[in-house]
Amino acid sequence: MADISNRGRLLQIGEAAERASLTQRTLRYYEEKGLLSPPTRMDGGFRLYTADDMERIDRIRQLKELLGFSLAEIKEMLEAEDVRLQIRAEWRKDADAEEKAEKARTAREVTLQQITLIDQKMGKMSSLRETLAERVRKYDEMLLRFAEAQEPEPATIQS
Amino acid sequence: MADISNRGRLLQIGEAAERASLTQRTLRYYEEKGLLSPPTRMDGGFRLYTADDMERIDRIRQLKELLGFSLAEIKEMLEAEDVRLQIRAEWRKDADAEEKAEKARTAREVTLQQITLIDQKMGKMSSLRETLAERVRKYDEMLLRFAEAQEPEPATIQS
DNA sequence: CGCAACATTGACGTGCGCGTTAACGTTGAT
């Protein structure tokens, strides 16, 4: 019950799906589409998800729900990011150093692009927020005029 | 060519679609689904969109692309908002004053809900932004180590 | 009037992102 037993544990698809608030079908679908690398399996063939897998799954959700990317777009992004891990993995067997640097630069660019997009979205959202806030003020005004019309005697108002 | 001739002009579906960066099909679809009220027509039956229509179309795009709502959800929102216009229209024929006030309160609530949702989204987005920015710093670090390894002589670096 | 450009209403098609069902295998506790 405590989270002590959860540190570094591998999850079967059921629990993985629940924790990610997705369905098993969705996880398998992401795998099928190449967004998730085929996870390790138990002897019987059951999928086992690592903490890294879970993080990746969460990234997918964020990119999809928050930024509205299609799975195809997300796949591309993640592939660009994977370069980072690949580089880290093969860091010591340093074949083709310049090639790695090139990949790193690409990954950096992709990430910057995402940040730019986030900034744009947030800008639009906050301007939308402002028009909505303005609208609320209008409603308040309306309701105030209503209250005045119906009950012309002053009363104590709460905030 | 100047925008003088555009003030208050009614647009046919072709130009309307182009200005909204949507297709004619999409506009007709929105109308079909009840998101757009049936626009006025020319004698021949061609649709004519007013400036208000265009604003509404833009709101739909914002709610869809920015916040990721489904058309069904957007429809509900717009209906709640329409109350505002309805009230304004029937303001003087003041039948059932309390009913109107109730509608105004509802519309206010709906709008506040949207604002809350925007705040939540923006919160998540800015935390995502932070992790991405962190990632960029990691890349920069990597690239710096690369540069050092290949060219051990100190050079002038920008920012 | 003729003709190109633009519009109309159906109706069927499509891609995405899964849901659902069927038939079957695995695991683990009792």
Place this chain on the structure above:
DNA sequence: ATCAACGTTAACGCGCACGTCAATGTTGCG
């Protein structure tokens, strides 16, 4: 050994948000 709970693949289905014809009508300019 049994049995419930959990998992597997394969295949079909589905709702959404339109795309894409096809057949037909309208507008407006020369």
